[in-house]
Amino acid sequence: MKLKYDSYYGSFGGRFNPEILHGVFTELTETFEKVKADNNFWLEYEKILKNYSGRPTPITEATNLTAHFKGAKILIKREDLNHTGSHKIDNVVGQGLLAQRMGKKRLIAETGAGQHGVAVATIAAKLGFSCTIYMGEIDAKRQRPNVFWMEKLGAEVIEIKSGSRTLKEAINEAFRDWVNNPKDTHYLLGTACGPHPFPSLVAWLQSIIGKEAKRQMIKDYQKLPTKIIASVGGGSNSLGIFQEFIEHKEVGLVAVEAAGLGVDTDNHSMRLTANKGTVGIAQGYKTLFFQDEEGQMRKTHSIAAGLDYIGVSPILAYLVEKKRIDCAAISDKEALIAAKLTMRKEGIIPALESAHALAQAFKEAPKMDKKDIILVNLSGRGDKDIFNFGDLFFDKKWQTFIKQKAANQIESKI
Ligand SMILES: Cc1ncc(COP(=O)(O)O)c(C=O)c1O
Incomplete structure (x- = not known):
């Protein structure tokens, strides 16, 4: 059995989008087709991952x-x-290069575990994009270290407080943002889901x-x-x-x-x-x-x-x-x-x-x-x-440390 990158996989896949996103999806699909046929793109991609990510x-x-x-x-x-x-950096480097080719200035993304969010914030800093990350409130709480690093890397993190307050809502909000900012923004989707070409594009990069x-x-x-x-x-x-x-x-x-x-x-x-x-x-x-x-x-x-x-x-x-x-x-x-x-x-x-x-x-x-x-x-x-x-290991020493840390907030002298 051979896998061919396509818009449909059997009866699964497709693209069901609001009309306003038609232009950005056409642009993204065409850019993806071009880079897929261009061996130099893959070589550049591999080189960055070798020197920047340690692949x-x-x-x-x-x-x-x-x-x-x-x-x-x-x-x-x-x-x-x-x-x-994590593996999330692969997709982010690849789509970051695509966004550059499409002349975009801003990256937006959803994140659940925060690994994709950190990777996007990282590549936004490296390639010079502004960056907004959407994250459900529950995920932001349980992956707090990643929220901290996204912000330090220069990204704005928007917590979603509606619905299940997890990844599903973060994706919905990212799409809403894209509908309002289709020209200068690339939605850097983090997994092999969503409308065509994202499943094929992410699978290809990974x-x-x-x-x-x-x-x-x-x-x-x-x-x-x-x-x-x-x-x-x-x-x-x-x-x-x-x-x-x-x-x-x-x-x-x-x-x-x-x-x-x-x-x-x-x-x-x-x-x-x-x-x-x-x-x-x-x-x-x-x-x-x-x-x-x-x-x-x-x-x-x-x-x-x-x-x-x-x-x-x-x-x-x-x-x-x-x-x-x-x-x-x-x-x-x-x-x-x-x-x-x-x-x-x-x-x-x-x-x-x-x-x-x-x-x-x-x-x-x-x-x-x-x-x-x-x-x-x-x-x-x-x-x-x-x-x-x-929490899961019920580590008493760690919990005492957290309590003490919270009680002794020290102002920075720098
Ligand atoms: C470390 C890690 N593994 C796995 C996943 C699951 O995502 P995927 O199925 O796209 O690899 C995530 C998603 O955030 C992740 O951060």
Whole structure:
């Protein structure tokens, strides 16, 4: 099976936009088509990611986890080692270059976990754009360190206090802004969702992860992995690593969603797994949404802000329908246990999002042969989750420190 970048993937995808955005979408689609056909663009893109973000990211052999689970060899693709701490920087560098080509002066973006917001604020500073980031109030609270850094990098962060106060509302507000400022502004959407060409554009830019991984596997292990496991919010890190392997039928691809408080509860963010999502059109595209019988979006839940979203990439919905990708769901608790184990056994602090992929790998590894290889895409590092980990681990020393810090506000002498 070969994946072709298109506006529709089976019956999923498309573009359902207000008339006023017709011009910017045409301009973006044409620019995307041009850069896709221009090998120099990709070379420039790779060069910036090499010198600015530290790509290629390595593959680390998780020797202690492998020994612990006594099954398949566990390898970790280290997207956490990117500048700004996750895979989000790839898409942001690429779309930043596109925005320059289109002569835009301002970047706007939505963010859930704040990783995309930080990456956009970073590239806005580097390439000289002004920048506004939309973020749900709940996400801004649970990812406070990232809000701090976005502002220090020069971005305006607007907290959305309506609706579910998470990623869905942040996307709606970003579109509202774009409708009012279509000329000078580029909406730098952070995942492989939304109206065409965003799913294809983001998937194409993130395909750098899988291209590197394939080269590294062949060079260092002389074979491809048996399975690749990645977490799914909108779908950018999973598609980023999966795409290069879609044609290799022997490589299993597993997309991991957030089961939140449990598969059998209403508090999760599952759209692909267990038929929890149904086909609908929202936010300008057609995909599987977590919605009720009347098409009203339901409230999602996950401890990982980046997985807490009602829609999913139309490309993933299609690949799951075609049975090329398997899906699974991991609960908050399972993700937390996996994060702790990875810290203790490998000295790696994963983002809560990435911990979902690790947890799935830990379920599968013991059932597999020692000759098998599982490659986990570690999409980001857990520094941003310090307050969440503090609460979730119920760390008394940390909580006392926070209280004392809040009580002793010191004015800067600089
Ligand atoms: C570290 C990390 N991993 C995964 C995700 C999920 O997004 P996506 O499915 O687009 O990779 C996010 C989103 O914010 C993230 O910050």
